[in-house]
Amino acid sequence: MSFWEKVTGSDLTREWKAFEARAEALPDDHRAAWGQITAHxxxxxNFTGRNLMPILDSALGLLEMAAADGQSVHDVLGDDIPGFCTALAGGEGARTHRDRWREQLNRNVARKLSRLGG
Incomplete structure (x- = not known):
């Protein structure tokens, strides 16, 4: 990957289009599960989403293998797709981008308040 691709995100766009092409080949229920997985x-x-690409690739590969083996989405992922995604992302309590931004905002506000008070 070149510097320009990294800066513009064109590598991510290309990779995302490849994911979507692979997802289009899945049966309807597997494709719906893919949509839920990406949403969750x-x-x-992170800011660019680059950290999710290997996770999304693995999740899509799992759906592809399940479809090829004739397994249903329920057999592979169970009833709790949001829980499955939480486990993929690092388990309960994994930090989201909102958590990171909230922590940064709190640090900045605390720093400003300490300058005013002292």
Whole structure:
């Protein structure tokens, strides 16, 4: 990956289009599960989402293998797709981008308040 690709994110766009092409080949229920997985994993991404690409690739590979083996989404992922995504992202309590931004804002406010008070 070149510097320009990294800065512009064109590598991510290309990778995302490849994911979507692979997902289009899945049966309807597997494709719906893919949509749920992406929706539930995005909050765990960093600013660019680059940290999610290997996780999304593995999750899509799991759905592809399940479809090829004739397994249903329920057999593979169970009833709790949000819980499955939480486990993929690092388990309960994994920090989302909102958590990181909140912590940064709190640090900045505390720093400003300490300057005013002291």
């Amino acid at each position: 994993l995005f909050p765990y991404g």
